[in-house]
Amino acid sequence: MQEEVKKHTKKIYKTMTNKEHTLGEKSKEIIIEIFIIVFAVTLSIWLHSWSEHRHQQEEVAVFLGNLKNDIKNDIKNIDIEKKGYQNSNKGYEKILALTTLQLDSIYKSKNVVDFPIYSHGQIMSIGNYEGFKSSGKIGYIEDEKLKQKILNYYQIYVPAVNEVNKIYNDFLFKCFDKMIENADKPEEKMYADPKFKKTIEFLVKLGNNNIRVYDQNTKPEAYELIKEIDKELQK
Template identity: 45%
Template sequence: MAELEVAKSTKKIFTTAKSKEHSLWEKIKKIGMEVAIIVFAVSLSIGLHSWSEARHEQNEVKVFLEGLRNDLQKDRQEMLGDIEAYENQKKAFNYLSQIPKGTQADSDSINAHSKYFYSFTGYGGNTGRYEGFKSSGKIGYIENDSLLNNILDLYEEKIPILTISTDFYKNQKIRFAEYITENTVDYPEGNLTQVLASDPVKNRSNIYLSSVNQIIDNYRKCVSKIDIIIEQIDKEHPKKH
């Protein structure tokens, strides 16, 4: 529509300029009027285009945030489960670290804690939606600076720190499992209780306890940030019931 108005006004300008029926002053007034129409039409067209583009961008943000909210709610449940698992691992290695020197590990206690000695727990890395939106260059479409900063803080700082801590813990636990395997004979009736009560195991258990406390703290920081982000998304895009 704007293009049509511009074309019509442009044609009128040329026609008026060539006309011999109007005085110079009349030509100036008519041409000025048509130029004003052109400027208005172009400005209106640009404004409508910008509005339409901004509306489209914010619709993309809405879809992203609603999907992100679902992802974060699932991540939150996963992380709470991981925290519980690490609390249990903490208890297991706390038992090993406190076995009195010169004694053996208690068989019943070992059976109660054994599944936590070799299991691995870590954040599943459910970051696909965020990474896709960021790589497309659309993350800047989020107009709420506080919400944007919290999302970036979670995915660019807190989750990477959590991943580093759990990866370190996993590698140390592999070394722990290797030591037990290399020094245990006639499993399960052999010297396992002696190996688990040995100084190397007790020392490593103390290291694991320190790591576990840090990991739990990193998980809780992520959960806290997730709660803030979900609350902010709920304010902007309430769930439909």
């Protein structure tokens, strides 16, 4: 392109210094050459912008495809965690239902009370999102509705899942601390203790709350985001 501009610039110079042509002829030739230069530069800029835009949208398509897979994995992991909460709560509710006589009977027969332990860790995939965002490419997504849904999912719903899981884990470890503190006492007395029972009751409530966060907030948003991504990829 630079060579073409130089070529036509030289023609303008030659036209201006050509003593054989009249002023009108020179003006006409110069205008034509300027038009050619402007057209060539404009076309070059447009082609470059078009190529860059196409490349950006190809990056967006790859990102959305990877994001869709991440969200599908999020849903699977959420279902696994939900089942873990449900099973743990069943175990805790059995403990809460045990009477003092039943606890005495269990330990006299040298059996033990099964205390469910299920620690909930990081379950949401954020690598692809964080990489695309940190590279400043989120703006490449032209569908404003889709972009806002992605931002809401990763800035509101994903942190919410991680936060409620962390709160649950913190409280679960408080139960372990109470067990350690009462290690010198018979276990049947600890499980019959009203304060310890209240602790377990609260653990069940936290588990149910986290299931609600999964079912009523995060999963519906995840399914809706997958639909929006499919729409964009089909364009």
